[in-house]
Amino acid sequence: MLTDALARLGRSGIGAIAGIGRAHLLLVAVLGGLPALVTRPRLLLAQIYNVGVLSVLIIAVSGLFVGMVLGLQGYYVLSQFGAEESLGVMVAASLARELGPVVTALLVAGRAGSALTAEIGLMKATEQLSALEMMAVDPIRRILTPRFLGGFLAMPLLAAMFSTLGVLGGWFVGVGLLGVDDGAFWSQMQAKLDFREDVLNGVIKSLVFGVVVTWIALFQGYDATPTSAGVSRATTRSVVHAALAVLGLDFILTALMFGE
Amino acid sequence: MGTTRTTEILVGAFMAAGFLALFFLSMRVSNLSAGDGADGYALTARFDNIGSLKVRAPVSMAGVRLGRVEDIRFDADTYQAVVTLRIDGAYDRLPTDTFANIYTAGLLGEQYVALDPGGSQDYLGDGDQIEHTQSALVLEQMIGQFLFDKAQEGSE
Incomplete structure (x- = not known):
């Protein structure tokens, strides 16, 4: 009885570690395809379109509303201390440092990551990947690498759009509706926010999230059990794992970047 | 061919908008323009x-x-x-x-x-x-x- 339980525990542990190993082998293979991609920019273009352009709408709308909510809530707290002028600092700092990269990564994981997993899982289930191999086309280089690079490049641009629209949303609520002084809103923001400390660190964060989210999505699709139930499980796992990885990594990155 | 062209234009617009947003964050939101x-x-x-x-x-x-x-x-x-x-x-x-x-x-x-x-x-x-x-x-x-x-x- 006891040995059975121990064996089950051991099996799941070995399974998890083997999965991590396969994920890293896949990452190495995907990165190995990068040089070959230079000669086929069309493939990359199509993937930036899939991950980036098609995500713009949800990113823009979410950014705007998150910024507007930040403006409302921030005003409510700050006005109790007579510090409404700091609303711009609060909105811009929380967007550039945390909310922009993190919420964008979560939205991209749900909007584009799940689609990547389902697409590749279905390619595997219908043996399109094997067919490519039969034609002496490396499926990792032809299918996975462009998707990986597309996600990596699109993520920081999407996060920047999110933060920008968020700041504008906060400005609309704070200055337009609640009557915070326009000059103080922008000048305090510029005085307190640092380019390297706040904006550049946010971009670095979203680059890391871009790698992690697309990597998990690609691995889950490539590693899926080639049945319809397997693809469905892989898609769920892709979103859950990506969200957990983003939130966990965000804590580590924040501690490294902003901890003194 | 027409769809490739449309994709190219849309990706170009997407990247331009992304870099514009980065520029906005650098110049308007942070202190990069204030002489560093x-x-x-x-x-x-x-x-x-x-x-x-x-x-x-x-x-x-x-x-x-x-x-x-x-x-x-x-x-x-x-x-x-x-x-x-x-x-x-x-x-x-x-x-x-x-x-x-x-x-x-x-x-x-x-x-x-x-x-x-x-x-x-x-x-x-x-x-x-x-x-x-x-x-x-x-x-x-x-x-x-x-x-x-x-x-x-x-x-x-």
Whole structure:
């Protein structure tokens, strides 16, 4: 009885570690395809379109509303201390440092990551990947690498759009509706926010999230059990794992970047 | 062919919008446009106590920002704080007897260096030291002094 339980525990542990190993082998293979991609920019273009352009709408709308909510809530707290002028600092700092990269990564994981997993899982289930191999086309280089690079490049641009629209949303609520002084809103923001400390660190964060989210999505699709139930499980796992990885990594990155 | 062209245009617009947003964050939201780095000239000032003054705190005269605190060190011989101020190159006519104070912005705000102009005809240059300084006011010291004075009054 006891040995059975121990064996089950051991099996799941070995399974998890083997999965991590396969994920890293896949990452190495995907990165190995990068040089070959230079000669086929069309493939990359199509993937930036899939991950980036098609995500713009949800990113823009979410950014705007998150910024507007930040403006409302921030005003409510700050006005109790007579510090409404700091609303711009609060909105811009929380967007550039945390909310922009993190919420964008979560939205991209749900909007584009799940689609990547389902697409590749279905390619595997219908043996399109094997067919490519039969034609002496490396499926990792032809299918996975462009998707990986597309996600990596699109993520920081999407996060920047999110933060920008968020700041504008906060400005609309704070200055337009609640009557915070326009000059103080922008000048305090510029005085307190640092380019390297706040904006550049946010971009670095979203680059890391871009790698992690697309990597998990690609691995889950490539590693899926080639049945319809397997693809469905892989898609769920892709979103859950990506969200957990983003939130966990965000804590580590924040501690490294902003901890003194 | 038409769909490829459309994709290209849309991806181009997406990337342009992304870089525009990054540019907006850098220029409009952060302080990149406000002159950063090593332009301007450096002055040093010695304080007995700088309170909670931090690197990058503003340096202002008459309420206008002239530069920022670049470096804070401790002089082990005189037991003083040596503060390096980076002043914008446009403000190169500060008299040599300029007075440097550490004030607090608002009741609970951050501390900054305020300069008061003197009457000298000579101007401070790169690397010069501001001779006249006044330390930060530490609230506990002020309260202690106040209580001490009250006690003195009472005993007279």
